[in-house]
Amino acid sequence: MLPDVDPRHDPPRLLLAVAHPDDETFGCGSVLAHAASLGWETTVLCATRGEAGEPAPGFDLGGRSLAEHREEELRAAARLLGVGRLVLLDLVDSGMDGDPPPGSLCAADPATVTEAVRAVAAEVEPDVVLSLDAADGHRDHARVRDAAVTVAAERGVPAYLQALPRSLMDRWVAHMVEARPEMAHLQYADLGTPDDEIAVTLDGSAHLAVREQAIALHASQTSPFEGLPPDLRRDFLARDHLVRA
Template sequence: MTSGDGPQRLMVVVAHPDDETFGCGSLLLHAAAAGATTAVCCATRGEAGEPAPGSGITNERLPAVRERELRAAAGLLQVSRVDLLDFADSGMSGPAGPETLVGAEFADVRDRVRERLEDFRPHVVVTLDAGDGHRDHARIRDATLAAVAQSRWQVARVYLQCLPQALMRRWLEHIAREHPTSQHLEGDVPGTPEELITTVVDTGKHLTERERAIAAHASQVSPYEGLPADLRLAFLATEHLRRITPEWRGGERERDVFFP
Protein backbone atom coordinates (compact mmCIF):
# COMPACT_ATOMS: atom_id res chain seq x y z
CA MET A 1 0.00 0.00 0.00
CA THR A 2 1.81 3.08 -1.24
CA SER A 3 1.20 6.63 -2.32
CA GLY A 4 3.17 8.72 -4.77
CA ASP A 5 5.80 9.46 -2.13
CA GLY A 6 6.19 5.98 -0.65
CA PRO A 7 4.22 3.96 1.92
CA GLN A 8 1.08 5.61 3.20
CA ARG A 9 1.43 7.15 6.64
CA LEU A 10 -1.10 7.18 9.46
CA MET A 11 -0.89 9.38 12.56
CA VAL A 12 -2.99 8.88 15.68
CA VAL A 13 -3.32 11.98 17.89
CA VAL A 14 -4.43 11.35 21.47
CA ALA A 15 -4.56 13.01 24.88
CA HIS A 16 -3.05 10.46 27.27
CA PRO A 17 -0.77 7.42 27.27
CA ASP A 18 -3.03 4.37 26.76
CA ASP A 19 -5.49 6.24 24.49
CA GLU A 20 -3.44 4.99 21.55
CA THR A 21 -3.87 1.37 22.72
CA PHE A 22 -7.21 1.30 24.52
CA GLY A 23 -8.77 3.37 21.73
CA CYS A 24 -6.83 2.88 18.49
CA GLY A 25 -4.57 -0.12 19.07
CA SER A 26 -6.14 -2.47 16.53
CA LEU A 27 -6.25 0.25 13.88
CA LEU A 28 -2.53 0.90 14.31
CA LEU A 29 -1.83 -2.82 13.93
CA HIS A 30 -4.11 -2.98 10.90
CA ALA A 31 -2.26 -0.08 9.30
CA ALA A 32 1.16 -1.62 9.93
CA ALA A 33 0.01 -4.96 8.52
CA ALA A 34 -1.17 -3.14 5.39
CA GLY A 35 2.30 -1.67 4.90
CA ALA A 36 1.67 1.81 6.28
CA THR A 37 4.11 3.73 8.45
CA THR A 38 2.47 4.86 11.67
CA ALA A 39 3.04 7.49 14.36
CA VAL A 40 1.44 8.45 17.67
CA CYS A 41 1.26 12.03 18.91
CA CYS A 42 0.30 12.19 22.61
CA ALA A 43 -0.49 15.47 24.35
CA THR A 44 0.26 14.55 28.00
CA ARG A 45 1.97 12.00 30.24
CA GLY A 46 -1.29 11.16 32.00
CA GLU A 47 -0.17 12.38 35.40
CA ALA A 48 -3.74 12.95 36.61
CA GLY A 49 -4.53 9.25 36.26
CA GLU A 50 -4.86 6.86 39.17
CA PRO A 51 -2.21 4.14 39.59
CA ALA A 52 -3.76 0.68 39.39
CA PRO A 53 -4.41 -0.89 42.80
CA GLY A 54 -1.48 -3.02 43.88
CA SER A 55 0.87 -1.54 41.28
CA GLY A 56 3.07 0.09 43.92
CA ILE A 57 3.42 3.18 41.73
CA THR A 58 3.31 6.55 43.48
CA ASN A 59 1.63 9.61 41.99
CA GLU A 60 5.07 11.25 41.73
CA ARG A 61 6.42 8.43 39.58
CA LEU A 62 3.31 8.06 37.46
CA PRO A 63 4.20 10.46 34.58
CA ALA A 64 7.54 8.76 33.91
CA VAL A 65 5.97 5.31 34.21
CA ARG A 66 3.16 6.16 31.84
CA GLU A 67 5.57 7.57 29.27
CA ARG A 68 7.56 4.32 29.38
CA GLU A 69 4.35 2.35 28.99
CA LEU A 70 3.33 4.48 26.02
CA ARG A 71 6.61 3.81 24.25
CA ALA A 72 6.54 0.10 25.08
CA ALA A 73 2.96 -0.26 23.85
CA ALA A 74 3.78 1.70 20.69
CA GLY A 75 6.57 -0.77 19.96
CA LEU A 76 4.13 -3.66 20.32
CA LEU A 77 1.73 -1.86 17.98
CA GLN A 78 4.53 -1.47 15.40
CA VAL A 79 4.46 2.32 15.65
CA SER A 80 7.53 3.93 14.11
CA ARG A 81 7.42 7.26 15.95
CA VAL A 82 6.06 8.67 19.23
CA ASP A 83 5.81 12.41 19.90
CA LEU A 84 4.91 13.92 23.29
CA LEU A 85 3.58 17.48 23.36
CA ASP A 86 4.44 18.09 27.05
CA PHE A 87 1.09 19.44 28.25
CA ALA A 88 -0.05 18.41 31.70
CA ASP A 89 -3.03 16.10 32.13
CA SER A 90 -6.10 18.21 32.96
CA GLY A 91 -7.96 15.48 34.86
CA MET A 92 -11.67 14.86 34.59
CA SER A 93 -12.82 18.05 36.34
CA GLY A 94 -11.74 20.94 38.52
CA PRO A 95 -9.44 23.89 37.84
CA ALA A 96 -7.16 23.51 34.81
CA GLY A 97 -3.95 25.51 35.02
CA PRO A 98 -2.24 27.08 32.00
CA GLU A 99 0.19 24.16 31.81
CA THR A 100 -2.62 21.66 31.22
CA LEU A 101 -4.07 20.53 27.93
CA VAL A 102 -7.42 22.19 28.66
CA GLY A 103 -5.96 25.28 30.33
CA ALA A 104 -3.34 26.07 27.67
CA GLU A 105 -4.06 28.50 24.88
CA PHE A 106 -5.93 26.66 22.16
CA ALA A 107 -3.62 28.08 19.49
CA ASP A 108 -0.62 26.60 21.31
CA VAL A 109 -2.16 23.13 21.37
CA ARG A 110 -3.19 23.42 17.72
CA ASP A 111 0.24 24.62 16.61
CA ARG A 112 2.13 21.88 18.44
CA VAL A 113 -0.03 19.28 16.74
CA ARG A 114 0.39 21.03 13.39
CA GLU A 115 4.19 20.97 13.73
CA ARG A 116 4.13 17.19 14.16
CA LEU A 117 1.71 16.80 11.26
CA GLU A 118 3.89 18.81 8.92
CA ASP A 119 6.98 16.87 9.98
CA PHE A 120 5.48 13.37 9.68
CA ARG A 121 3.22 14.21 6.70
CA PRO A 122 0.50 11.63 7.28
CA HIS A 123 -1.99 10.67 4.60
CA VAL A 124 -4.48 9.61 7.29
CA VAL A 125 -5.05 11.25 10.69
CA VAL A 126 -7.13 9.69 13.44
CA THR A 127 -8.06 11.36 16.70
CA LEU A 128 -10.61 10.80 19.46
CA ASP A 129 -14.27 11.70 19.08
CA ALA A 130 -14.57 12.42 22.84
CA GLY A 131 -17.82 10.50 23.06
CA ASP A 132 -16.80 9.48 26.58
CA GLY A 133 -17.09 13.09 27.75
CA HIS A 134 -13.44 13.52 28.84
CA ARG A 135 -12.47 17.16 28.43
CA ASP A 136 -8.90 16.35 27.39
CA HIS A 137 -10.22 14.11 24.63
CA ALA A 138 -12.44 16.92 23.36
CA ARG A 139 -9.53 19.36 23.47
CA ILE A 140 -7.18 17.20 21.46
CA ARG A 141 -9.97 16.41 18.98
CA ASP A 142 -10.66 20.08 18.35
CA ALA A 143 -6.97 21.01 18.21
CA THR A 144 -6.22 18.20 15.76
CA LEU A 145 -9.02 19.17 13.40
CA ALA A 146 -7.84 22.80 13.53
CA ALA A 147 -4.23 21.73 12.95
CA VAL A 148 -5.20 19.73 9.87
CA ALA A 149 -7.14 22.71 8.52
CA GLN A 150 -4.12 25.02 8.87
CA SER A 151 -1.37 22.57 7.93
CA ARG A 152 0.82 23.17 4.92
CA TRP A 153 0.71 19.39 4.40
CA GLN A 154 -2.60 18.26 2.92
CA VAL A 155 -3.99 15.29 4.84
CA ALA A 156 -6.05 13.05 2.55
CA ARG A 157 -8.36 11.56 5.20
CA VAL A 158 -9.27 12.53 8.75
CA TYR A 159 -11.24 10.32 11.12
CA LEU A 160 -12.60 10.35 14.65
CA GLN A 161 -12.25 7.08 16.56
CA CYS A 162 -15.68 6.26 18.00
CA LEU A 163 -17.36 4.22 20.68
CA PRO A 164 -20.79 3.37 19.21
CA GLN A 165 -23.71 4.21 21.46
CA ALA A 166 -25.21 0.78 20.90
CA LEU A 167 -22.04 -0.83 22.22
CA MET A 168 -21.86 1.60 25.14
CA ARG A 169 -25.47 0.73 25.98
CA ARG A 170 -24.46 -2.94 26.27
CA TRP A 171 -21.57 -1.88 28.49
CA LEU A 172 -23.91 0.10 30.76
CA GLU A 173 -26.23 -2.90 31.01
CA HIS A 174 -23.24 -4.94 32.20
CA ILE A 175 -22.27 -2.23 34.70
CA ALA A 176 -25.84 -2.09 36.01
CA ARG A 177 -25.75 -5.83 36.71
CA GLU A 178 -22.29 -5.90 38.26
CA HIS A 179 -22.01 -2.45 39.87
CA PRO A 180 -25.54 -1.05 40.35
CA THR A 181 -24.32 2.01 42.29
CA SER A 182 -21.72 3.05 39.69
CA GLN A 183 -21.63 6.73 38.77
CA HIS A 184 -21.40 5.62 35.11
CA LEU A 185 -25.11 4.84 35.30
CA GLU A 186 -25.96 8.50 35.81
CA GLY A 187 -26.79 10.65 32.78
CA ASP A 188 -27.22 9.83 29.12
CA VAL A 189 -25.71 6.93 27.21
CA PRO A 190 -22.23 8.01 26.08
CA GLY A 191 -20.73 7.30 22.69
CA THR A 192 -21.40 8.11 19.05
CA PRO A 193 -24.86 7.63 17.48
CA GLU A 194 -24.84 4.83 14.91
CA GLU A 195 -25.86 7.15 12.07
CA LEU A 196 -22.64 9.15 12.44
CA ILE A 197 -20.34 6.15 12.06
CA THR A 198 -19.04 6.05 8.49
CA THR A 199 -16.28 3.45 8.66
CA VAL A 200 -16.12 -0.03 10.22
CA VAL A 201 -12.84 -1.96 10.02
CA ASP A 202 -12.57 -5.65 10.92
CA THR A 203 -9.40 -5.94 13.03
CA GLY A 204 -10.10 -9.23 14.79
CA LYS A 205 -6.95 -10.90 13.51
CA HIS A 206 -4.87 -8.41 15.53
CA LEU A 207 -6.57 -9.15 18.85
CA THR A 208 -3.67 -11.06 20.43
CA GLU A 209 -1.17 -8.32 19.60
CA ARG A 210 -3.51 -5.64 20.93
CA GLU A 211 -3.99 -7.54 24.18
CA ARG A 212 -0.21 -7.50 24.63
CA ALA A 213 -0.15 -3.74 24.13
CA ILE A 214 -3.01 -3.30 26.62
CA ALA A 215 -1.01 -5.28 29.17
CA ALA A 216 1.93 -2.91 28.66
CA HIS A 217 -0.12 -0.17 30.34
CA ALA A 218 0.15 -1.95 33.67
CA SER A 219 -0.12 1.25 35.74
CA GLN A 220 -3.73 1.70 34.59
CA VAL A 221 -6.84 -0.41 34.99
CA SER A 222 -7.97 -1.38 31.50
CA PRO A 223 -11.55 -0.34 30.68
CA TYR A 224 -12.02 -3.85 29.26
CA GLU A 225 -11.03 -5.64 32.46
CA GLY A 226 -13.79 -7.85 33.82
CA LEU A 227 -16.00 -7.64 30.75
CA PRO A 228 -17.75 -10.76 29.45
CA ALA A 229 -15.85 -12.33 26.57
CA ASP A 230 -18.42 -11.37 23.94
CA LEU A 231 -18.52 -7.73 25.02
CA ARG A 232 -14.73 -7.50 25.24
CA LEU A 233 -14.49 -8.89 21.71
CA ALA A 234 -17.05 -6.38 20.46
CA PHE A 235 -14.86 -3.53 21.72
CA LEU A 236 -11.51 -4.91 20.60
CA ALA A 237 -12.08 -6.73 17.29
CA THR A 238 -13.78 -3.98 15.27
CA GLU A 239 -12.83 -0.34 14.77
CA HIS A 240 -15.59 2.23 14.40
CA LEU A 241 -14.77 5.64 12.95
CA ARG A 242 -16.40 8.79 11.68
CA ARG A 243 -14.87 10.28 8.55
CA ILE A 244 -14.51 14.06 8.70
CA THR A 245 -12.35 14.63 5.61
CA PRO A 246 -13.36 14.27 2.86
CA GLU A 247 -16.86 15.10 3.97
CA TRP A 248 -19.08 12.04 4.23
CA ARG A 249 -22.05 12.23 1.87
CA GLY A 250 -23.76 8.98 2.78
CA GLY A 251 -23.85 5.57 1.19
CA GLU A 252 -22.42 2.22 2.25
CA ARG A 253 -19.98 2.39 5.11
CA GLU A 254 -16.29 2.20 4.35
CA ARG A 255 -14.33 -0.90 5.36
CA ASP A 256 -10.92 0.71 5.55
CA VAL A 257 -9.25 4.08 6.13
CA PHE A 258 -6.81 3.87 3.23
CA PHE A 259 -7.16 4.58 -0.44
CA PRO A 260 -6.90 1.46 -2.64
Protein backbone atom coordinates in the same frame (compact mmCIF):
# COMPACT_ATOMS: atom_id res chain seq x y z
CA MET B 1 -7.48 0.54 4.63
CA LEU B 2 -9.67 3.66 4.64
CA PRO B 3 -11.99 4.29 1.70
CA ASP B 4 -11.26 7.92 0.83
CA VAL B 5 -7.54 8.09 1.64
CA ASP B 6 -5.55 8.77 -1.52
CA PRO B 7 -1.96 8.43 -0.26
CA ARG B 8 0.57 10.94 -1.46
CA HIS B 9 3.38 8.79 -0.11
CA ASP B 10 4.56 5.23 -0.55
CA PRO B 11 4.20 3.79 2.01
CA PRO B 12 1.22 5.80 3.27
CA ARG B 13 1.60 7.82 6.47
CA LEU B 14 -0.82 7.93 9.41
CA LEU B 15 -0.70 10.42 12.28
CA LEU B 16 -2.63 9.57 15.44
CA ALA B 17 -3.09 12.42 17.94
CA VAL B 18 -4.25 11.50 21.45
CA ALA B 19 -4.33 13.07 24.90
CA HIS B 20 -3.06 10.36 27.26
CA PRO B 21 -0.94 7.23 27.37
CA ASP B 22 -3.24 4.25 26.72
CA ASP B 23 -5.51 6.22 24.35
CA GLU B 24 -3.39 4.84 21.50
CA THR B 25 -4.06 1.28 22.68
CA PHE B 26 -7.45 1.31 24.35
CA GLY B 27 -8.84 3.47 21.54
CA CYS B 28 -6.87 2.85 18.37
CA GLY B 29 -4.65 -0.17 18.97
CA SER B 30 -6.10 -2.32 16.22
CA VAL B 31 -5.99 0.52 13.68
CA LEU B 32 -2.31 1.09 14.42
CA ALA B 33 -1.51 -2.62 14.24
CA HIS B 34 -3.49 -3.01 11.02
CA ALA B 35 -1.78 -0.03 9.40
CA ALA B 36 1.65 -1.34 10.40
CA SER B 37 0.81 -4.79 8.99
CA LEU B 38 0.08 -3.12 5.65
CA GLY B 39 3.43 -1.35 5.71
CA TRP B 40 2.11 2.09 6.62
CA GLU B 41 4.34 4.51 8.51
CA THR B 42 2.58 5.40 11.75
CA THR B 43 3.26 8.26 14.14
CA VAL B 44 1.62 8.77 17.53
CA LEU B 45 1.48 12.21 19.12
CA CYS B 46 0.51 12.08 22.80
CA ALA B 47 -0.15 15.39 24.55
CA THR B 48 0.31 14.38 28.21
CA ARG B 49 1.77 11.70 30.47
CA GLY B 50 -1.57 10.96 32.10
CA GLU B 51 -0.64 12.47 35.46
CA ALA B 52 -4.24 12.84 36.61
CA GLY B 53 -5.05 9.18 36.21
CA GLU B 54 -5.41 6.78 39.10
CA PRO B 55 -3.19 3.72 39.51
CA ALA B 56 -4.96 0.42 39.06
CA PRO B 57 -5.85 -1.30 42.34
CA GLY B 58 -2.78 -3.06 43.70
CA PHE B 59 -0.35 -1.38 41.29
CA ASP B 60 2.90 -0.51 43.07
CA LEU B 61 4.42 2.76 41.91
CA GLY B 62 7.71 1.70 43.46
CA GLY B 63 8.65 5.22 44.44
CA ARG B 64 8.23 6.53 40.90
CA SER B 65 5.59 8.93 39.67
CA LEU B 66 2.54 7.73 37.81
CA ALA B 67 3.63 9.88 34.87
CA GLU B 68 6.92 7.95 34.62
CA HIS B 69 5.13 4.63 34.58
CA ARG B 70 2.60 5.77 32.02
CA GLU B 71 5.22 7.16 29.66
CA GLU B 72 7.13 3.88 29.87
CA GLU B 73 3.95 1.92 29.17
CA LEU B 74 3.10 4.17 26.23
CA ARG B 75 6.50 3.63 24.63
CA ALA B 76 6.34 -0.14 25.07
CA ALA B 77 2.79 -0.42 23.71
CA ALA B 78 3.60 1.80 20.74
CA ARG B 79 6.56 -0.41 19.81
CA LEU B 80 4.39 -3.52 20.05
CA LEU B 81 1.74 -1.94 17.80
CA GLY B 82 4.34 -1.16 15.14
CA VAL B 83 4.41 2.60 15.68
CA GLY B 84 7.39 4.08 13.88
CA ARG B 85 7.58 7.34 15.78
CA LEU B 86 6.27 8.62 19.09
CA VAL B 87 6.06 12.33 19.93
CA LEU B 88 5.28 13.24 23.54
CA LEU B 89 4.32 16.81 24.37
CA ASP B 90 4.99 18.40 27.76
CA LEU B 91 1.41 19.26 28.64
CA VAL B 92 -0.22 18.00 31.82
CA ASP B 93 -3.32 15.82 32.11
CA SER B 94 -6.32 18.08 32.89
CA GLY B 95 -8.34 15.47 34.75
CA MET B 96 -12.01 14.84 34.19
CA ASP B 97 -13.44 17.95 35.86
CA GLY B 98 -12.75 20.97 38.03
CA ASP B 99 -10.42 23.83 37.14
CA PRO B 100 -7.68 22.50 34.86
CA PRO B 101 -4.29 22.83 36.60
CA PRO B 102 -1.65 25.24 35.26
CA GLY B 103 0.28 23.74 32.38
CA SER B 104 -2.49 21.27 31.61
CA LEU B 105 -3.90 20.50 28.20
CA CYS B 106 -7.19 22.31 28.84
CA ALA B 107 -5.54 25.26 30.57
CA ALA B 108 -3.49 25.89 27.44
CA ASP B 109 -4.71 28.18 24.67
CA PRO B 110 -6.39 25.93 22.08
CA ALA B 111 -4.28 27.66 19.43
CA THR B 112 -1.15 26.50 21.23
CA VAL B 113 -2.34 22.89 21.17
CA THR B 114 -3.23 23.18 17.50
CA GLU B 115 0.20 24.62 16.73
CA ALA B 116 1.88 21.69 18.46
CA VAL B 117 -0.10 19.22 16.33
CA ARG B 118 0.58 21.36 13.26
CA ALA B 119 4.33 21.23 13.85
CA VAL B 120 4.35 17.45 14.06
CA ALA B 121 2.16 17.15 10.98
CA ALA B 122 4.55 19.39 9.06
CA GLU B 123 7.33 16.89 9.76
CA VAL B 124 5.29 13.75 9.20
CA GLU B 125 3.24 14.93 6.19
CA PRO B 126 0.47 12.43 6.98
CA ASP B 127 -1.91 11.06 4.39
CA VAL B 128 -4.57 10.70 7.08
CA VAL B 129 -5.01 12.04 10.61
CA LEU B 130 -6.70 10.01 13.32
CA SER B 131 -7.91 10.93 16.81
CA LEU B 132 -10.61 9.99 19.33
CA ASP B 133 -14.10 11.38 18.91
CA ALA B 134 -14.32 12.37 22.62
CA ALA B 135 -17.80 10.94 23.00
CA ASP B 136 -16.64 9.61 26.38
CA GLY B 137 -16.94 13.16 27.71
CA HIS B 138 -13.25 13.67 28.53
CA ARG B 139 -12.28 17.29 27.89
CA ASP B 140 -8.67 16.41 27.04
CA HIS B 141 -9.85 14.08 24.29
CA ALA B 142 -12.00 16.89 22.87
CA ARG B 143 -9.13 19.38 22.92
CA VAL B 144 -6.80 17.07 20.98
CA ARG B 145 -9.60 16.01 18.62
CA ASP B 146 -10.32 19.61 17.68
CA ALA B 147 -6.64 20.33 17.03
CA ALA B 148 -6.22 17.20 14.92
CA VAL B 149 -9.28 17.91 12.78
CA THR B 150 -8.18 21.51 12.24
CA VAL B 151 -4.69 20.46 11.13
CA ALA B 152 -6.03 17.76 8.81
CA ALA B 153 -8.32 20.31 7.14
CA GLU B 154 -5.43 22.73 6.72
CA ARG B 155 -3.37 20.05 5.05
CA GLY B 156 -6.22 18.82 2.87
CA VAL B 157 -6.10 15.24 4.15
CA PRO B 158 -8.91 13.12 5.62
CA ALA B 159 -9.45 13.05 9.37
CA TYR B 160 -11.06 10.07 11.06
CA LEU B 161 -12.18 9.79 14.65
CA GLN B 162 -12.25 6.55 16.56
CA ALA B 163 -15.74 6.10 17.90
CA LEU B 164 -17.71 3.65 19.98
CA PRO B 165 -21.24 2.96 18.73
CA ARG B 166 -23.90 3.98 21.22
CA SER B 167 -25.43 0.52 21.08
CA LEU B 168 -22.13 -0.96 22.25
CA MET B 169 -21.67 1.67 24.94
CA ASP B 170 -25.17 1.05 26.23
CA ARG B 171 -24.17 -2.57 26.82
CA TRP B 172 -20.95 -1.42 28.52
CA VAL B 173 -22.79 0.99 30.82
CA ALA B 174 -25.33 -1.68 31.78
CA HIS B 175 -22.48 -3.92 32.84
CA MET B 176 -20.45 -1.21 34.60
CA VAL B 177 -23.39 0.10 36.62
CA GLU B 178 -23.33 -3.25 38.34
CA ALA B 179 -19.58 -3.88 38.37
CA ARG B 180 -18.04 -0.42 38.97
CA PRO B 181 -20.74 2.14 39.78
CA GLU B 182 -18.11 4.63 41.02
CA MET B 183 -16.65 5.18 37.54
CA ALA B 184 -16.66 8.86 36.55
CA HIS B 185 -17.63 8.08 32.97
CA LEU B 186 -20.99 6.74 34.12
CA GLN B 187 -22.20 10.24 34.99
CA TYR B 188 -22.38 11.15 31.31
CA ALA B 189 -25.61 10.47 29.45
CA ASP B 190 -25.70 9.04 25.94
CA LEU B 191 -22.14 7.75 25.87
CA GLY B 192 -20.90 6.77 22.46
CA THR B 193 -21.66 7.82 18.90
CA PRO B 194 -25.06 7.24 17.28
CA ASP B 195 -24.70 4.07 15.24
CA ASP B 196 -25.85 5.71 12.02
CA GLU B 197 -22.93 8.16 12.18
CA ILE B 198 -20.29 5.42 11.96
CA ALA B 199 -18.67 5.73 8.53
CA VAL B 200 -16.13 2.89 8.57
CA THR B 201 -15.94 -0.38 10.47
CA LEU B 202 -12.58 -2.12 10.29
CA ASP B 203 -12.19 -5.80 11.10
CA GLY B 204 -9.38 -5.91 13.66
CA SER B 205 -9.79 -9.56 14.65
CA ALA B 206 -6.44 -10.50 13.06
CA HIS B 207 -4.71 -8.12 15.47
CA LEU B 208 -6.71 -9.01 18.58
CA ALA B 209 -3.85 -10.88 20.28
CA VAL B 210 -1.42 -8.01 19.75
CA ARG B 211 -3.93 -5.49 21.01
CA GLU B 212 -4.55 -7.58 24.12
CA GLN B 213 -0.80 -7.65 24.74
CA ALA B 214 -0.60 -3.87 24.33
CA ILE B 215 -3.48 -3.40 26.76
CA ALA B 216 -1.64 -5.56 29.30
CA LEU B 217 1.43 -3.32 28.98
CA HIS B 218 -0.60 -0.43 30.41
CA ALA B 219 -0.47 -2.15 33.78
CA SER B 220 -0.79 1.04 35.83
CA GLN B 221 -4.29 1.64 34.49
CA THR B 222 -7.52 -0.27 34.79
CA SER B 223 -8.57 -1.08 31.25
CA PRO B 224 -12.14 -0.10 30.34
CA PHE B 225 -12.45 -3.64 29.04
CA GLU B 226 -11.42 -5.21 32.35
CA GLY B 227 -13.95 -7.70 33.65
CA LEU B 228 -16.26 -7.48 30.65
CA PRO B 229 -18.08 -10.63 29.59
CA PRO B 230 -16.04 -12.32 26.83
CA ASP B 231 -18.55 -11.57 24.08
CA LEU B 232 -18.75 -7.86 24.97
CA ARG B 233 -14.96 -7.57 25.28
CA ARG B 234 -14.50 -9.10 21.85
CA ASP B 235 -17.12 -6.82 20.32
CA PHE B 236 -15.10 -3.85 21.60
CA LEU B 237 -11.69 -5.10 20.53
CA ALA B 238 -12.25 -7.05 17.31
CA ARG B 239 -13.78 -4.16 15.34
CA ASP B 240 -12.83 -0.52 15.00
CA HIS B 241 -15.49 2.08 14.31
CA LEU B 242 -14.53 5.39 12.72
CA VAL B 243 -16.41 8.53 11.87
CA ARG B 244 -15.26 10.92 9.17
CA ALA B 245 -14.51 14.34 10.61
